[in-house]
Amino acid sequence: MTTTAIEVEIERPDLPPLPQPPIADLRFLEEVAAATAGVSRLEMCIQCGTCGGSCPPSADMDHTPRQLFAMIRAGMRDEALRSNTPWICVSCYHCVVRCPQGVHIADVMYTLKSMAIRAKLYKDSTAPDFSQTFVDFVENYGRSFEFGLATRHYLKHYPLRLPGMVPKGFGMLARGRMDLTPHRIEGLDQFRAILARAKELEAAS
Amino acid sequence: MTKYLLYPGCSLESNARAYHDSLMAISGPLGLELEEIHDWNCCGATEYVGISLTPAYALISRNLALAAKQANGTRTVVAPCSACYLNLAKADYYMRESPRLGVKVNTALAAGDMHYTPGSLQIRHLLDVIMNDIGLETVKRGVVRPLTGLRVAPYLGCMVPRPDYEHRWSNPEYPTELDRVLKALGAEVIDFPLKTHCCGGHMTQIGPDVAYELIRRLVHAAAEYRADMMVTLCPMCQLNIDAYQGEMNRHFGTNYRMPILFFTQLMGLAFGKDPGELGIGRELVNAHAALARIGVEVPPAEAAPAPRKPRRPKEALPMPHMPEDMEVNQ
Numbered sequence: 001m002t003t004t005a006i007e008v009e010i011e012r013p014d015l016p017p018l019p020q021p022p023i024a025d026l027r028f029l030e031e032v033a034a035a036t037a038g039v040s041r042l043e044m045c046i047q048c049g050t051c052g053g054s055c056p057p058s059a060d061m062d063h064t065p066r067q068l069f070a071m072i073r074a075g076m077r078d079e080a081l082r083s084n085t086p087w088i089c090v091s092c093y094h095c096v097v098r099c100p101q102g103v104h105i106a107d108v109m110y111t112l113k114s115m116a117i118r119a120k121l122y123k124d125s126t127a128p129d130f131s132q133t134f135v136d137f138v139e140n141y142g143r144s145f146e147f148g149l150a151t152r153h154y155l156k157h158y159p160l161r162l163p164g165m166v167p168k169g170f171g172m173l174a175r176g177r178m179d180l181t182p183h184r185i186e187g188l189d190q191f192r193a194i195l196a197r198a199k200e201l202e203a204a205s
Numbered sequence: 206m207t208k209y210l211l212y213p214g215c216s217l218e219s220n221a222r223a224y225h226d227s228l229m230a231i232s233g234p235l236g237l238e239l240e241e242i243h244d245w246n247c248c249g250a251t252e253y254v255g256i257s258l259t260p261a262y263a264l265i266s267r268n269l270a271l272a273a274k275q276a277n278g279t280r281t282v283v284a285p286c287s288a289c290y291l292n293l294a295k296a297d298y299y300m301r302e303s304p305r306l307g308v309k310v311n312t313a314l315a316a317g318d319m320h321y322t323p324g325s326l327q328i329r330h331l332l333d334v335i336m337n338d339i340g341l342e343t344v345k346r347g348v349v350r351p352l353t354g355l356r357v358a359p360y361l362g363c364m365v366p367r368p369d370y371e372h373r374w375s376n377p378e379y380p381t382e383l384d385r386v387l388k389a390l391g392a393e394v395i396d397f398p399l400k401t402h403c404c405g406g407h408m409t410q411i412g413p414d415v416a417y418e419l420i421r422r423l424v425h426a427a428a429e430y431r432a433d434m435m436v437t438l439c440p441m442c443q444l445n446i447d448a449y450q451g452e453m454n455r456h457f458g459t460n461y462r463m464p465i466l467f468f469t470q471l472m473g474l475a476f477g478k479d480p481g482e483l484g485i486g487r488e489l490v491n492a493h494a495a496l497a498r499i500g501v502e503v504p505p506a507e508a509a510p511a512p513r514k515p516r517r518p519k520e521a522l523p524m525p526h527m528p529e530d531m532e533v534n535q
Contacts, residue, residue: 037258037306038299056403057415088415091251092403093367097377106368113255127411131252138253138264142246144215153410168448168489175487177220186244190317191267197316198263201309205259 025075032072035205036104036111044101045069051095051105061085065095065105068112081121086112087128126157139195142185147178207338208279210272210326211239214289214440215247220448221440223484224285227469228331230483234347234476235339239283242272248292251407262306263313265296270319273326285331285469287364287439294328298370330365332438332468333373336382344389349477351391355499358397358432359383360423360465362442366401377401383468387436390475395430399423404445417453420445424453424461433495435465443467447489464492474501 033042045066052064062083063071071080086109095105113131116122133152137145150169154162172178185191217225232239245268253261272282284290300307300323307323314320335344360383367377374380378401387394402423405416423446427435437443446465454460466488473483474496481504485492493503 035258037254037262037295038302056419057408060412060415086255088408088412090363090403090406090408090415090419092363092406094363094378094403096368107254110254111258114257117256128256130407130411131255134250134252135256138247138249143218144247144250146215146219150410164452168451171489172220172448175489176222177487179219183215183218185246187317190319191246194263194267194313194317194319195260198260198310198313199257201313202257202259205309 025077028075028077028080029073032108032111032115035115036107038104038107040108040111041101041103042069042072042108045073045103046101048100050098050100051103054094054098055089056092056094057088057090061088065089065109069103069108078121081112081116081119082123083112084122084124085109086116087122087124129153129156137182139192141182142188142191143183145182147180148182206236206238208238208240209281209283209334210276210279211241212245212248212268212272212282212284212289212293213241214284214286216286216440216444220444221286221467223487224440224443224467224469226482226484227467227473227478228285230473230478231347231469231476235335235343235472237334237339240275240279242268242282243275245271248289250288250292254292259309259313262296262299262310265292266300266310266314266321267317267319269293269297269326270314270321273321274319276326280325281327281329281334283329283331283334285438286441287330287362288441290328290330291364294371295368297323297326297328329373330438332365332382332386335386337373341385341389344386344472347472348390348475350475350499352387352471352475352499353391354393355471355495356393356395356431356433357387357471358395358427358430358435359387359400359468360397360427360435360437360442360446361401362437362439363401363403363406365438383436383438386468387471390471392471395432397427397430397432399426404439404442405449406441406445409445409449413449413452414456416445416449417456420449420453421457421459421461424450424463425459427463428461432463433498434492435463436468436471437465438468443488450490462490464488464490464495466492474499480504 033040047066047070049066052058052066058064063085068080068083068085089109091106093106099105117128122128130153134149137148154165213225249261249264253264284293300310311320366374366380369377384394403419405419408416443465470483470485480501486503496503
């Protein structure tokens with residue numbers, strides 16, 4: 001990668017500093033797009049704001065999706081990966097069907113989550129831990145395990161809420177809606193071999 | 206009988222067992238032959254893809270490879286769960302859109318001696334199959350106990366009508382398919398403006414305050430429209446609105462009691478099936494009053510454990526007691 005410095009004749013201390021090294025950070029957009037499933041069309045964003053206006057939990061986000069995409073384009077890697085926006089996204093796909101440019105917004109949010117986890121930049125661990133715990137059980141058994149997920153997650157992140165959860169947990173058990181033991185698939189070895197290969201491929205990309 | 210490969214998904218064997226039971230009960234009357242994909246695995250829900258892309262898509266695609274291998278007399282996979290449906294459909298679509306992803310996924314699948322050719326299966330949601338293959342005429346012919354007098358709010362949530370890359374729905378934000386099925390059963394269907402709004406998804410676990418507000422909007426709107434119940438096709442929506450309604454009420458100091466059932470349960474009732482066979486009674490916000498309007502009596506949940514004898518006489522414990530008749534979702 002060539003890193004030609006941007007020539008600066010007039011210093012502007014009142015503005016954010018230019019990204020350093022400049023080209024690498026300005027390629028953040030390409031990096032995000034390449035790491036997203038399918039063809040993300042992220043480069044096509046015209047900053048119209050339809051996404052933020054369509055977003056049910058946008059009030060709880062640090063940045064609307066539109067702002068976040070502008071930050072990505074501006075090479076603000078750390079700020080973008082520290083934003084809570086991808087973690088608040090509920091994958092409702094309202095923005096996706098309304099986006100005039102067909103940007104795969106929800107999938108870009110998934111990409112940003114995985115990048116933030118890898119860069120260890122997201123400050124609140126509740127959401128990444130939940131995903132990781134879910135995935136750990138799936139990798140172990142081949143199926144999700146709700147009882148294990150709920151107890152482990154609440155013990156770690158909401159221990160004070162656990163007593164309040166007991167009646168509901170009991171209600172779920174009593175109605176045959178929660179199993180105390182996981183369901184295992186038969187082809188676990190083959191399943192794990194596939195995931196191991198997939199992880200190697202992911203690490204290499 | 207029309208044959209399909211069934212991908213049930215993890216929810217249908219745990220919290221959404223009622224969805225599975227009722228689907229099995231209505232498949233006969235509808236002429237649906239459902240063959241379960243042997244040894245299917247979890248689709249990763251909305252969690253795996255937020256951690257790592259290639260493993261997430263390899264995980265989903267193992268199911269597609271299994272289904273393609275098993276396919277005999279059909280190339281259509283039907284998924285009743287929204288997240289499963291979307292993950293399977295998206296994996297197939299994105300591997301066609303970006304062959305690079307397809308190559309990666311198949312390289313991973315090769316480690317388990319598997320392969321999937323993108324586009325070789327059709328991935329469809331159960332409602333789509335009922336509407337477009339089975340047809341409303343067949344549904345109507347099966348009705349022996351019309352749901353006359355039951356006022357329902359059709360609720361689809363997000364991931365079935367959207368993003369709809371294959372254009373299977375009448376509208377991604379305001380589809381009418383569920384309304385029409387429920388009308389065919391004789392129910393009074395309200396034109397529910399929030400029918401594809403979000404239930405909060407996994408935010409009930411990782412950011413409950415965000416989820417409570419989204420749940421409140423839905424339940425409030427259904428109550429404003431004087432719905433007897435909400436009717437859904439998504440295990441996550443059912444779980445959030447049913448099991449978290451009590452916590453949402455505590456959070457806002459409200460007192461909503463809006464039952465939510467699966468559309469397959471209502472189809473079963475209209476087809477004259479026994480409520481127990483349809484998993485009715487497994488819901489936490491009970492639907493007794495709503496179902497009494499159509500003359501259906503709800504049995505107690507089958508798995509309810511017998512009350513245990515207190516280990517010590519109550520007077521020996523200096524502890525506050527839960528009132529005997531208290532419901533868990535108060």
